[in-house]
Amino acid sequence: xxxxxxxxxxxxxxxxxxxxxxxxxxxxxxxxxxxxxxxxxxxxxxxxxxxxxxxxxxxxxxxxxxxxxxxxxxxxxxxxxxxxxxxxxxxxxxxxxxxxxxxxxxxxxxxxxxxxxxxxxxxxxxxxxxxxxxxxxxxxxxxxxxxxxxxxxxxxxxxxxxxxxxxxxxxxxxxxxxxxxxxxxxxxxxxxxxxxxxxxxxxxxxxxxxxxxxxxxxxxxxxxxxxxxxxxxxxxxxxxxx
Numbered sequence: 001x002x003x004x005x006x007x008x009x010x011x012x013x014x015x016x017x018x019x020x021x022x023x024x025x026x027x028x029x030x031x032x033x034x035x036x037x038x039x040x041x042x043x044x045x046x047x048x049x050x051x052x053x054x055x056x057x058x059x060x061x062x063x064x065x066x067x068x069x070x071x072x073x074x075x076x077x078x079x080x081x082x083x084x085x086x087x088x089x090x091x092x093x094x095x096x097x098x099x100x101x102x103x104x105x106x107x108x109x110x111x112x113x114x115x116x117x118x119x120x121x122x123x124x125x126x127x128x129x130x131x132x133x134x135x136x137x138x139x140x141x142x143x144x145x146x147x148x149x150x151x152x153x154x155x156x157x158x159x160x161x162x163x164x165x166x167x168x169x170x171x172x173x174x175x176x177x178x179x180x181x182x183x184x185x186x187x188x189x190x191x192x193x194x195x196x197x198x199x200x201x202x203x204x205x206x207x208x209x210x211x212x213x214x215x216x217x218x219x220x221x222x223x224x225x226x227x228x229x230x231x232x233x234x235x236x237x238x239x240x241x242x
């Protein structure tokens with residue numbers, strides 16, 4: 001009997017820990033309506049989430065939001081929100097329920113959303129990053145991120161960068177899509193871009209190396225100009241300096 005109890009406990013706890021939000025998710029239903037007119041992707045990684053949305057018919061940018069989350073009883077603290085900047089800094093406590101390992105429901109009173117997992121793949125660059133270095137005129141300039149910062153979150157084969165100010169609610173821009181990182185080559189395939197939706201469909205290739213826990217990112221920008229950036233883990237570079 002004791003062995004059966006131990007097996008049951010093991011299976012139960014294994015099931016709990018297997019249900020990880022980390023990775024990428026797609027909104028498939030809202031208030032009972034199937035989502036077909038827009039694409040909404042949410043990425044969870046390292047206690048942070050980012051969401052980007054576009055119209056499916058013409059790739060026009062719709063909105064972005066994100067911030068820290070606690071997967072325990074599921075709460076969100078909003079860092080940026082393009083539709084309502086008054087939500088920046090607000091703690092939100094929606095109800096999240098699981099339907100298997102790859103489908104969740106999030107009920108925030110106004111909407112009942114159903115999300116399905118896109119991917120939980122991981123690679124060398126999986127994580128939530130914040131830019132802390134940029135080369136200008138041959139000189140690498142380092143900085144400590146504050147209220148105004150640029151992050152890039154990568155998980156489940158998806159990426160999203162966001163530039164914002166969490167103190168003022170100001171939003172500077174975002175973009176995202178799919179990516180690959182293998183053998184020192186990093187490629188972004190743009191699927192939404194708040195500043196210029198004509199960039200959707202473009203692919204950008206870069207060289208990358210992770211040194212001392214930091215992501216060294218080099219190549220040419222979307223404007224064709226040479227660039228060299230250093231991205232640090234968000235929790236260490238930003239939260240660690242608060």
